Amino acid sequence: MVDRNLDKFEERTRGYFEEKGIHLKRINCDSKKTPDFENSYCLVETKHYDGKEKISDTIEFDPTFNAILGHCEKAAKQFETYDPSHKKIHLLAFFSSELEKEDILSVFTGCLIPGIQNIRLKSRLSLRYSEQIDAILLFRTINSSKPIIYSRDRGHKFVQEHLHILSS
Numbered sequence: 001m002v003d004r005n006l007d008k009f010e011e012r013t014r015g016y017f018e019e020k021g022i023h024l025k026r027i028n029c030d031s032k033k034t035p036d037f038e039n040s041y042c043l044v045e046t047k048h049y050d051g052k053e054k055i056s057d058t059i060e061f062d063p064t065f066n067a068i069l070g071h072c073e074k075a076a077k078q079f080e081t082y083d084p085s086h087k088k089i090h091l092l093a094f095f096s097s098e099l100e101k102e103d104i105l106s107v108f109t110g111c112l113i114p115g116i117q118n119i120r121l122k123s124r125l126s127l128r129y130s131e132q133i134d135a136i137l138l139f140r141t142i143n144s145s146k147p148i149i150y151s152r153d154r155g156h157k158f159v160q161e162h163l164h165i166l167s168s
Contacts, residue, residue: 076129
């Protein structure tokens with residue numbers, strides 16, 4: 001079933017979750033301040049990056065870093081507004097052929113090369129916002145069948161069990 005209110009990235013996100021047996025309901029809201037989908041245990045926001053847009057005014061030398069940071073900040077604000085107590089799992093489905101997992105990790109850690117602490121960036125996703133995103137599913141293309149998953153371990157067995165389903 002095609003929902004005419006969904007863009008191709010949102011449609012693919014919902015389709016991917018359906019393939020895994022996870023039903024998502026579109027959050028009907030006129031505001032851009034809500035995630036795209038929810039069910040009884042998770043919220044899902046969909047973003048895409050094509051390498052062309054400028055999202056953030058962060059002063060950094062890397063426009064890709066700025067774009068990822070801006071997308072993550074927007075998603076985190078949406079999660080925080082909709083689920084301020086963080087009772088559900090917050091998942092960000094990110095579509096881009098331009099990104100690597102390391103690009104996403106650098107936004108969360110502030111390290112240019114994750115794992116090498118002495119090469120630091122001037123900025124990173126604030127702790128407040130990074131705590132709002134439990135996992136990022138990075139889809140390389142709209143037809144990707146298996147995303148790269150970056151998980152912020154909240155020490156929550158429920159989160160890990162569902163990420164296992166999504167990564168299989």
